[in-house]
Amino acid sequence: MTAGYEPVDSPDETTVFPYHDLEPPTTADIYRARRVVDRHLPRTPLVRSEALSAEFDADVYLKREDTLPTGAFKVRGGLYLASGLDPEFHEQGLIAASTGNHGQSVAYAGRTFDVPVTVVVPEDANPSKVTAMERLGAEVLFHGETFDDAREHAEELATAKPYRYVHSANEPALVAGVGTAGLEVVEDLPEIDHLFCPVGGGSSATGYCLTVGALTDATVTGVQSAAAPAMHRAWSEGTLAPHERMETFAEGIATRVPFALTTEVLRERLDAFELVEESAIERGARDLFVDDRIPAEGACAASLAAMRQQRDAIRGDTVVFPISGGNVSPDLLRTLLDGSSLE
Numbered sequence: 001m002t003a004g005y006e007p008v009d010s011p012d013e014t015t016v017f018p019y020h021d022l023e024p025p026t027t028a029d030i031y032r033a034r035r036v037v038d039r040h041l042p043r044t045p046l047v048r049s050e051a052l053s054a055e056f057d058a059d060v061y062l063k064r065e066d067t068l069p070t071g072a073f074k075v076r077g078g079l080y081l082a083s084g085l086d087p088e089f090h091e092q093g094l095i096a097a098s099t100g101n102h103g104q105s106v107a108y109a110g111r112t113f114d115v116p117v118t119v120v121v122p123e124d125a126n127p128s129k130v131t132a133m134e135r136l137g138a139e140v141l142f143h144g145e146t147f148d149d150a151r152e153h154a155e156e157l158a159t160a161k162p163y164r165y166v167h168s169a170n171e172p173a174l175v176a177g178v179g180t181a182g183l184e185v186v187e188d189l190p191e192i193d194h195l196f197c198p199v200g201g202g203s204s205a206t207g208y209c210l211t212v213g214a215l216t217d218a219t220v221t222g223v224q225s226a227a228a229p230a231m232h233r234a235w236s237e238g239t240l241a242p243h244e245r246m247e248t249f250a251e252g253i254a255t256r257v258p259f260a261l262t263t264e265v266l267r268e269r270l271d272a273f274e275l276v277e278e279s280a281i282e283r284g285a286r287d288l289f290v291d292d293r294i295p296a297e298g299a300c301a302a303s304l305a306a307m308r309q310q311r312d313a314i315r316g317d318t319v320v321f322p323i324s325g326g327n328v329s330p331d332l333l334r335t336l337l338d339g340s341s342l343e
Helices: 029-038 048-056 075-083 103-114 127-135 147-160 172-178 180-189 201-213 229-239 260-269 278-292 298-309 329-338
Strands: 047-048 059-063 092-095 117-121 139-141 194-198 219-225 272-276 318-324
Touching: 029 172, 047 180, 048 298, 048 329, 059 103, 059 139, 075 103, 075 172, 075 180, 092 103, 092 147, 103 117, 103 127, 117 127, 117 147, 117 219, 127 139, 127 219, 172 194, 172 201, 172 260, 172 272, 180 201, 180 229, 201 219, 201 260, 201 318, 219 229, 219 260, 219 298, 229 260, 229 272, 272 298, 278 298, 278 329, 298 318
Parallel strands: 059 318, 092 117, 117 139, 194 219, 194 318, 219 272
Antiparallel strands: 047 059
16 A cells, blocks of 8 residues: 545544544443453552542542553553554554654554554654653654644645554544543442543543443543633534634643544533633642642643532542643643743
């Protein structure tokens, strides 16, 4: 094969190809994904935060996805997708666009299954994440100022060459793999009352809806920055149009374009969706480091910010939120700890 696939009609503003299945996964699919994920990754701990439990007068637990080999939850999805990769893509390999964690996920999966990987990142991508991708064997290409600039370039490359483009959300296998974290939460803490989850592309929140939301009586709440509310508007208004605003420092939730597959599940199953201010995310990131000694990414701290907005509603309950990634850049962490505003 010398030419790439031609794109097909896409329900959202991103590019999809004939090999993309936009049928959302089921809870049963997540159980199937677990057979693969468990062979390659350790179970992540669910740890009670004494500081946050005292603050909220509740039992607050942290799902420590930052303890995975790439430091973030997304590697679950990359591994499961790559495990079922069509043989025709093994030579040219995988291509993805990322601000870091999705790219590390695909790179880790490529190394595991001996498949070459190319990742397109924005020009100002987190240097620590770029180095991590390269150490995992990925070729990293820089393009554009934002994630969406990088994404569009990756989609162009996937049209020109026979790459397998790994979409960051319109991938049932990827979402199913990510969802295995929720099965672990249900097993470890079936009495859960609330789960808060940051939403960027929506794969993590979708996974928790299909596990914690489907298997327990817990309320699942998505969280996004008010400075980058594309998925929140998609959820509330039913539109997949890009949002004009994307100004958050939290790179894990920095996207302007809603994704069709995850939006469909979230509109059907997500119980609530909170918008939080950038200053509240900054405060949350500082507090997680100072009180729990976790160098959490801004996306994780968005969940804590939403909990503070719902303080009265969760008092006395059992609450979980994922430490979805621990790959914060040293410079950003220093700025946050200095108390300097990023706005």
